[in-house]
Amino acid sequence: MRALAHIGVFTRLDETHFANNAESRLLRSDVSDSVADMVMTTCGLMHGAFTELLHTVRTGEPGFGRAHGVPMWAYLSERDPAAGARFNKAMAQASGVVDPSLVRAAALADSGVRSVVDIGGGRGGLLRALLDSSPHTERGVLFDRPAVIEDTRAESGITSDGRIELVAGDFFSAVPAGADLYVMKWILHDWDDEACVRLLNVCRQAMRGDSRLLAADAVIDPRRDDELVHGMDLEMLVSLGGKERTAAEFATLYDAAGLRLTRIVPTASMYSLVEGVPQSKGQDTG
Known part of the structure; x- marks a missing residue:
């Protein structure tokens, strides 16, 4: 104390x-603005992964599986569902802190966006905030794993209605097609480059020629010493084998998936919006 x-x-x-x-x-x-679950998840569940930091440094493998017996997503969904529920609450709590800055940076009210798909959108806080900020946006799709969608439906009160639709699936297989805007927050940093290109390829296949993608993640600036970003980079490494990325690294991922990085929009939080659009036919690599 x-x-x-x-x-x-x-x-x-x-x-x-x-x-x-x-x-x-x-x-x-x-x-109402509790961060209890976020603190318990970070200081409890993630601590085990950091006890295996040396293993991660030596092998490149996430320390989480070595510490807990199974990879992180399997642990949360199968080994300890209570920890999984706490993790989902923790993500919702963290989202409540950063979502307002992401919504302001997205500026949907002036964009003409009529439909939005939030990929891996959890409890739907960001999607609801985006829709609230843009009355002319007619439709939002919350897309996540079946268990997450069921928990969201049961605990947060979101149900499919005229403006929000809940869709369950695997974003490495397919995502809802034909939307104006695709959003993914804190998704790409969970995965290594190969998995990110697979996911972005799936998104590219679902997008129209005039669709846009906004990935909300920390962007490493090699000229700045940002302790929060580098700390998150290390946490992704030991927990999931993911990482934070520089602008150049994002551009490489997008290009490999047939997307073109158009701009990076900073926000008032530590996260930026990394915007991508489909490459033209002459540029298309995927």
Whole structure:
């Protein structure tokens, strides 16, 4: 408690008594802006992966599977569903912090976008925020794994209606086709380059010639010493074998999948929107 109070979490009243403050309040699970599940996931579940950091450095393999017996996604869906539910809540909590900045950067209200597919969209917080920001956007599709869609339907109250449709599937096989805009937040950094190209190829096949893709991820700037981005890069490595990427690395992935990186839009958070469009027929490599 003394250590936490020293860095601003909790207020120290005297030698043996402490009180909540604005920061420690967020650790409570009964407040609307709680980050309790996010902290428990990061400091609990992910800690095991970091105990195998040396293995990851030596082999390039994620430490999570060595620490927990199975890869991370299998662990969350099969080995410990309670941890999986906590992880999904943690992602929703983190999304609540960064989604407003992503929505402002996407600027759908001025884009003419009529339909949006959120790939791996979890509980739908970003999709709902995008639709709320753009009344002329008529249709949003929340696309994720069947178990996630069922949990989202049960726990968050999102149901298929006239404006939002819930669709379950595997984004390495197919995603809903023909939308104006495809969004994926915190997806590409989960995977190695080969898997990312597979996923982007699937997206490219679903896109029309005038569709756009926005990938929300941290973008490494080699000229800057950004502790948060480099820390996330390390977490992706030991947990999933993924990584954060530079602008040039994103461009290479997009090109390999028949997409052209058009711009990178910074946001008020640590994340940027990496925009891609289908290559013209003369440029198409996939």
